[in-house]
Amino acid sequence: MKKFLTIVRAFWQRSLTYRFTILSYRLGEIGETIVLILMWSAVYEGQGEVIKGFTLQEMMTYILVGNFFNVLIRNFLAEVVGRDIREGRLSMFLVRPMGYFSYILSQEVGRISVSTMMSVLSQAIVIAFFWRAFLWNFDLLYLLVLVLMLLLAFFTELLLSFLVGLVAFWIDEIDGIYSTIERVRRFFSGGYFPLSLLPAALAQISFFLPFSYSFFVPAQLYLKKIDLMTGLQGLAVQTAWILLLLLAIRLVWKRGLRRYEGVGI
Amino acid sequence: MAAIEVNNLSRAYEYYRKEPGVLGSLKAFVHREKLYAHAVSDVSFSVEEGELVGFLGPNGAGKTTTLKMLSGILHPSGGEAKVLGFTPYKREKAYQKQFALVMGQKNQLVPDLPAMETFILNKEIYEISDNDFHKQSEELIELFDIRDILDIQVRKLSLGQRMKCELVAALLHQPKVLFLDEPTIGLDVVAQKNIRDFLKKYNEKKKITILITSHYMEDIKELCERVIIINKGKKIFDGKLKKLIEDYAPYKLIKVTFTGEGVEKYTVEAFGTIEEFSPYSCAIRVKREEAKQTAIRLLSSPLPVDDILIDEMKVDDVVRKIFSES
Numbered sequence A: 001m002k003k004f005l006t007i008v009r010a011f012w013q014r015s016l017t018y019r020f021t022i023l024s025y026r027l028g029e030i031g032e033t034i035v036l037i038l039m040w041s042a043v044y045e046g047q048g049e050v051i052k053g054f055t056l057q058e059m060m061t062y063i064l065v066g067n068f069f070n071v072l073i074r075n076f077l078a079e080v081v082g083r084d085i086r087e088g089r090l091s092m093f094l095v096r097p098m099g100y101f102s103y104i105l106s107q108e109v110g111r112i113s114v115s116t117m118m119s120v121l122s123q124a125i126v127i128a129f130f131w132r133a134f135l136w137n138f139d140l141l142y143l144l145v146l147v148l149m150l151l152l153a154f155f156t157e158l159l160l161s162f163l164v165g166l167v168a169f170w171i172d173e174i175d176g177i178y179s180t181i182e183r184v185r186r187f188f189s190g191g192y193f194p195l196s197l198l199p200a201a202l203a204q205i206s207f208f209l210p211f212s213y214s215f216f217v218p219a220q221l222y223l224k225k226i227d228l229m230t231g232l233q234g235l236a237v238q239t240a241w242i243l244l245l246l247l248a249i250r251l252v253w254k255r256g257l258r259r260y261e262g263v264g265i
Numbered sequence B: 001m002a003a004i005e006v007n008n009l010s011r012a013y014e015y016y017r018k019e020p021g022v023l024g025s026l027k028a029f030v031h032r033e034k035l036y037a038h039a040v041s042d043v044s045f046s047v048e049e050g051e052l053v054g055f056l057g058p059n060g061a062g063k064t065t066t067l068k069m070l071s072g073i074l075h076p077s078g079g080e081a082k083v084l085g086f087t088p089y090k091r092e093k094a095y096q097k098q099f100a101l102v103m104g105q106k107n108q109l110v111p112d113l114p115a116m117e118t119f120i121l122n123k124e125i126y127e128i129s130d131n132d133f134h135k136q137s138e139e140l141i142e143l144f145d146i147r148d149i150l151d152i153q154v155r156k157l158s159l160g161q162r163m164k165c166e167l168v169a170a171l172l173h174q175p176k177v178l179f180l181d182e183p184t185i186g187l188d189v190v191a192q193k194n195i196r197d198f199l200k201k202y203n204e205k206k207k208i209t210i211l212i213t214s215h216y217m218e219d220i221k222e223l224c225e226r227v228i229i230i231n232k233g234k235k236i237f238d239g240k241l242k243k244l245i246e247d248y249a250p251y252k253l254i255k256v257t258f259t260g261e262g263v264e265k266y267t268v269e270a271f272g273t274i275e276e277f278s279p280y281s282c283a284i285r286v287k288r289e290e291a292k293q294t295a296i297r298l299l300s301s302p303l304p305v306d307d308i309l310i311d312e313m314k315v316d317d318v319v320r321k322i323f324s325e326s
């Protein structure tokens, strides 16, 4: 535990030295949220009151609250892991008496904490800016399930990113793959538009994928477009995914490492 | 018991050949020819506790590969290695807490943080007690005289300063065995000497076992009594540095200085091959066994000899000769 905290603290400190980078990324994020809102406002002007069960106000809240959740949950671990493997820095971890998995996870938590806080702040400012359009939900039970869901989603995303990063064991040129996977993830998370705009079957499937829990499902839950029961089911799905991912990571890591070490040549 | 015990250690790398050009790339995309590079083949040696051994070889000889196997990064493809009784590739914590690997080309320091932060990270990772950490870090910081750079971001340090910090980070847990892969690469002569002096002192004081590779003969000459030389993955020499010179340098150098007017070149040419010449001093290369005789002949000749010195050939030249021969 002390190890974990020391690593988190060190990388927390590191990120503080990149204040400007962090700030400039936040500007992009704010811009993106605002563009989405403006776009949907324009769409609603042409289309009328309700699109697939979403009023304009709900849609705006979806975007605002969804992005707010998303900045809490996301991470950039895949690139970090990929680079460590490709550039051989992994070697320096393999000789130290601490597992790479726990080290890099703690590092990422520390690394993103400052930018996460800044994002939360900047997204909160955007929400405040669209105050009138924003729908509030103060239902404590909903909020409780929501917090749990976000927590699980945070870990799911970490594990997912770690797994994606491990691709670097087999493939040298990883940047293209990462950005493609990133787009697919974003699409299935509902970050571009609510997944309920998709054909019902697809939307249904997305409930059983891990991606929708970092945007779509929690935003829907917030909007009370899904009930508590479905929310609880979601938590079960997430837990299952976390276990599955841990298992997958174990397997892939083992095989990847064998390749890295060159076992059996 | 030997600290490092290596028996018939081998290591091959898998790689693919690709013909040049677009067509070659297309071909490789469909079918790749699998090839093996035998980076280390059948190498055996052992190193006693407290020894400081130089591990030499030209580029691509297999030095880094061997060190990686000894630190458990790579799995051997044949033979076995034991360090402190452990099998490295099993990566047992008990082993990892007792050795360290420093590579001149790869860092463990986090580039965006001050070195002190990495020291603290290592304290936790290696589970060093507060007391030990304090004592050991103070001692190392003192020895290297780096107190005033500890809170500067590592990437803003010079190469030499960084290497000192790397060494401190690697030694905090007081390893019994230290693997050094080109620790002085890219450093200026002063920084090189600093590192050398430190290693020498540290090895004597702590009786730590060190295996070091370097392309700088100064490092080897000053640090290592014993050297192991490999080339193309095979061991070709293992023994005292002095013996290396005796075995591989069939010549000695006789350095003569002359008084007065000096001499003409043809008058000394009869004694052996002239390596350097000026009217007042010259260096003559002669067969090892004839060195004494030639010196006597020189002294008893009418030449105005002022001083005479029989010297070994330079280590650099000897090693270069070995590399190019094998």
Ligand SMILES: Nc1ncnc2c1ncn2[C@@H]1O[C@H](COP(=O)(O)OP(=O)(O)OP(=O)(O)O)[C@@H](O)[C@H]1O
Pocket: B013, B014, B015, B037, B038, B039, B057, B058, B059, B060, B061, B062, B063, B064, B065, B066
């Ligand atoms: N990952 C790899 N894949 C394929 N071949 C490799 C790999 N790493 C090293 N080799 C080959 O193995 C041989 C030994 O390499 P190694 O790095 O051990 O040499 P070295 O003695 O450390 O050389 P240098 O003095 O240049 O550092 C070389 O021929 C090299 O091309």
Ligand SMILES: [Mg+2]
Pocket: B063, B064, B065, B181
């Ligand atoms: Mg090397």
